[in-house]
Amino acid sequence: MRMILIGPPGAGKGTQAPKIKDKYCVCHLATGDMLRAQVAKKTPLGREAKKIMDQGGLVSDDIMINMIKQELDTNKECQNGFILDGFPRTVAQANGLDDMLQNNNKPLKHAVELQIDDQLLVDRITGRLIHPASGRSYHKIFNPPKDSMKDDVTGEPLIQRSDDNAEALKKRLVTYHDQTAPVVAYYKKAGIWSGIDASKDPGTVWKSMLGVFDSKP
Numbered sequence: 001m002r003m004i005l006i007g008p009p010g011a012g013k014g015t016q017a018p019k020i021k022d023k024y025c026v027c028h029l030a031t032g033d034m035l036r037a038q039v040a041k042k043t044p045l046g047r048e049a050k051k052i053m054d055q056g057g058l059v060s061d062d063i064m065i066n067m068i069k070q071e072l073d074t075n076k077e078c079q080n081g082f083i084l085d086g087f088p089r090t091v092a093q094a095n096g097l098d099d100m101l102q103n104n105n106k107p108l109k110h111a112v113e114l115q116i117d118d119q120l121l122v123d124r125i126t127g128r129l130i131h132p133a134s135g136r137s138y139h140k141i142f143n144p145p146k147d148s149m150k151d152d153v154t155g156e157p158l159i160q161r162s163d164d165n166a167e168a169l170k171k172r173l174v175t176y177h178d179q180t181a182p183v184v185a186y187y188k189k190a191g192i193w194s195g196i197d198a199s200k201d202p203g204t205v206w207k208s209m210l211g212v213f214d215s216k217p
């Protein structure tokens with residue numbers, strides 16, 4: 001399996017991707033999680049990225065393309081394939097990914113778009129809790145942890161992301177519609193796009209995802 005998940009902030013990329021990872025034994029590369037790891041380590045990239053992320057902008061294409069290339073080249077979990085969550089986010093990144101995959105003769109199989117209206121995303125984003133070390137996400141109402149504010153697996157504290165507020169979300173949505181919507185058109189043209197209704201509950205969204213994989217194995 002080699003696929004990408006496209007969708008606006010809060011569409012459910014990070015909720016669905018681990019299920020795909022488990023089903024197909026592939027790596028799950030989430031560029032937002034990778035950047036947040038740099039922020040936590042206070043690297044020069046992390047310091048720069050934090051400002052951009054908190055303002056709802058995008059980190060440069062060159063940095064992101066190199067970050068993904070490095071993982072695909074060296075991460076052993078990616079040998080069976082991959083699911084990319086949050087990348088590509090611009091047409092330049094989509095071109096960069098095509099170049100990498102063509103060099104290895106391993107083209108993408110699916111580009112799945114999680115489709116949902118903007119107004120449903122505010123509640124999802126402002127109620128989200130995450131476990132920073134693993135990237136696992138919960139929701140105060142829609143998917144609460146067993147013990148409030150603690151990760152189900154490790155028992156470690158959950159936090160809110162610094163870009164998970166209504167003001168930053170507005171900017172993230174503008175960025176999504178301006179820069180990432182053309183990526184959808186790019187994959188429609190390439191003939192590997194599928195769209196699914198991401199407004200339903202997580203179990204129903206997962207069933208739709210399985211429907212896509214079954215229809216185009």
Ligand code: AP5
Nearest residue numbers: 009010011012013014015031032059086124128138139202
């Ligand atoms: P990133 O971390 O990728 O954020 P995002 O795209 O804004 O997406 P989110 O993580 O907010 O949403 P999600 O779709 O994963 O939703 P989730 O499943 O958690 O990127 C952050 C920033 O990093 C960017 O803004 C940018 O600055 C930078 N960046 C990252 N990649 C980049 C790139 N390639 N190029 C340049 N810059 C880049 O769900 C959200 C909540 O809803 C959760 O609480 C969840 O429990 C709940 N939920 C999920 N599904 C459902 C459902 N079906 N019903 C009810 N609740 C649900």
Ligand code: ZN
Nearest residue numbers: 013014030032
């Ligand atoms: Zn996410």
